[in-house]
Amino acid sequence: MDAFCASFKPRQVKKKEYLLREGEVCRFEGFVTQGCFRIFTTDREGLESTLYFAVEDWWVTDIDSFTNHAPAHLSIQALEDGEVLLIEKADKESIYASMPKVEKLFRIMTQKSLVALQRRVIRNHTLTAEERYLHFLGAYPDIARRLTNLHVASYLGITHEFVSKIRRKLARK
Amino acid sequence: MDAFCASFKPRQVKKKEYLLREGEVCRFEGFVTQGCFRIFTTDREGLESTLYFAVEDWWVTDIDSFTNHAPAHLSIQALEDGEVLLIEKADKESIYASMPKVEKLFRIMTQKSLVALQRRVIRNHTLTAEERYLHFLGAYPDIARRLTNLHVASYLGITHEFVSKIRRKLARK
DNA sequence: GGAATTTATTGAACTAGTTCAAGGCAGATC
DNA sequence: GATCTGCCTTGAACTAGTTCAATAAATTCC
Numbered sequence: 001m002d003a004f005c006a007s008f009k010p011r012q013v014k015k016k017e018y019l020l021r022e023g024e025v026c027r028f029e030g031f032v033t034q035g036c037f038r039i040f041t042t043d044r045e046g047l048e049s050t051l052y053f054a055v056e057d058w059w060v061t062d063i064d065s066f067t068n069h070a071p072a073h074l075s076i077q078a079l080e081d082g083e084v085l086l087i088e089k090a091d092k093e094s095i096y097a098s099m100p101k102v103e104k105l106f107r108i109m110t111q112k113s114l115v116a117l118q119r120r121v122i123r124n125h126t127l128t129a130e131e132r133y134l135h136f137l138g139a140y141p142d143i144a145r146r147l148t149n150l151h152v153a154s155y156l157g158i159t160h161e162f163v164s165k166i167r168r169k170l171a172r173k
Numbered sequence: 174m175d176a177f178c179a180s181f182k183p184r185q186v187k188k189k190e191y192l193l194r195e196g197e198v199c200r201f202e203g204f205v206t207q208g209c210f211r212i213f214t215t216d217r218e219g220l221e222s223t224l225y226f227a228v229e230d231w232w233v234t235d236i237d238s239f240t241n242h243a244p245a246h247l248s249i250q251a252l253e254d255g256e257v258l259l260i261e262k263a264d265k266e267s268i269y270a271s272m273p274k275v276e277k278l279f280r281i282m283t284q285k286s287l288v289a290l291q292r293r294v295i296r297n298h299t300l301t302a303e304e305r306y307l308h309f310l311g312a313y314p315d316i317a318r319r320l321t322n323l324h325v326a327s328y329l330g331i332t333h334e335f336v337s338k339i340r341r342k343l344a345r346k
Numbered sequence: 347g348g349a350a351t352t353t354a355t356t357g358a359a360c361t362a363g364t365t366c367a368a369g370g371c372a373g374a375t376c
Numbered sequence: 377g378a379t380c381t382g383c384c385t386t387g388a389a390c391t392a393g394t395t396c397a398a399t400a401a402a403t404t405c406c
Contacts, residue, residue, distance in 0.1 A: 047299060049299050051295065096277070113287055114287045114290065117287065117290045118224055119246070121224065121290065122214050124294070
């Protein structure tokens with residue numbers, strides 16, 4: 001356990017600072033101890049689409065880039081001042097080799113992320129924007145409070161103007 | 174390797190047969206050796222939404238239900254006569270325990286599924302229905318050929334009428 | 347503390363995709 | 377060979393969500 005923890009190096013980040021930019025190779029996997037991050041992509045028209053937000057106790061990385069040394073499709077930006085614990089690929093590999101339980105742990109974590117994402121795909125297909133907005137507030141009230149409408153909109157896949165209209169409608173009830 | 178393979182039991186399935194129905198506990202993980210399957214959910218209004226299709230060499234399961242013995246959110250149905258190799262949870266656990274390389278293999282497979290699903294979420298946010306339709310045809314031409322418009326529509330999250338309109342538009346070009 | 351920038355709200359005009367209903371075609375079934 | 381069932385197509389009317397533009401409110405910055 002000590003050996004495992006010793007592989008992580010803390011890094012302080014300022015609001016708006018990028019941990020990773022699209023196109024770079026992602027050389028770390030990060031555990032958030034403080035702050036709030038957005039993990040997103042930018043398409044050719046410059047439109048941003050948020051994959052997820054990470055707050056305390058969440059992980060941040062572009063797994064594909066990290067495991068395959070490929071240019072990242074994702075960017076990771078701090079929305080607040082914060083701190084992450086970073087582990088490098090070589091260290092992670094050697095931990096996997098010496099501690100199979102850690103590999104099991106990460107397999108299970110990845111599986112949970114997969115299930116969560118499967119449900120999100122289904123929600124995107126079956127729910128209206130308003131229902132998805134309410135689901136997001138219900139599922140992550142603590143995160144939602146820390147975000148602007150702009151970020152919520154790019155997570156839900158709608159415009160921020162429409163988020164505004166949804167809020168007005170809900171407020172009138 | 175032999176021990177690993179011996180844990181899988183073949184099962185023949187007829188077209189339209191269900192391997193799993195929403196609400197049941199999923200007691201297997203299946204490897205498709207022949208045929209084509211749809212993995213989908215049904216919402217309260219009876220609208221079906223397809224999570225993915227599995228053909229030869231793909232896996233079928235409701236991971237969440239399988240790993241946690243929880244009622245499945247997903248149904249799995251054969252779209253053609255086919256065959257799957259099924260493994261049960263106890264056998265899989267004992268393989269994980271005795272063969273760490275298999276656990277690594279499944280971790281990597283799960284990671285790849287996660288990356289694929291992340292990209293799908295992004296595509297759903299940034300592409301139009303027509304662009305998603307074309308992407309699907311380009312990415313899985315062999316699968317697309319075996320499906321009805323109805324199934325493609327429920328994968329893309331649009332109506333089958335609209336798939337029809339997209340096709341007409343593309344044909345006129 | 348005020349200027350500058352970013353974010354939120356609102357409305358009017360628009361469009362991508364839906365809904366409903368009808369008709370045509372093809373393959374299975376007897 | 378007729379009938380049935382499921383699938384595909386089409387059109388007209390509709391709606392959820394967008395776009396654009398303008399204004400208000402809140403934060404950031406010096």
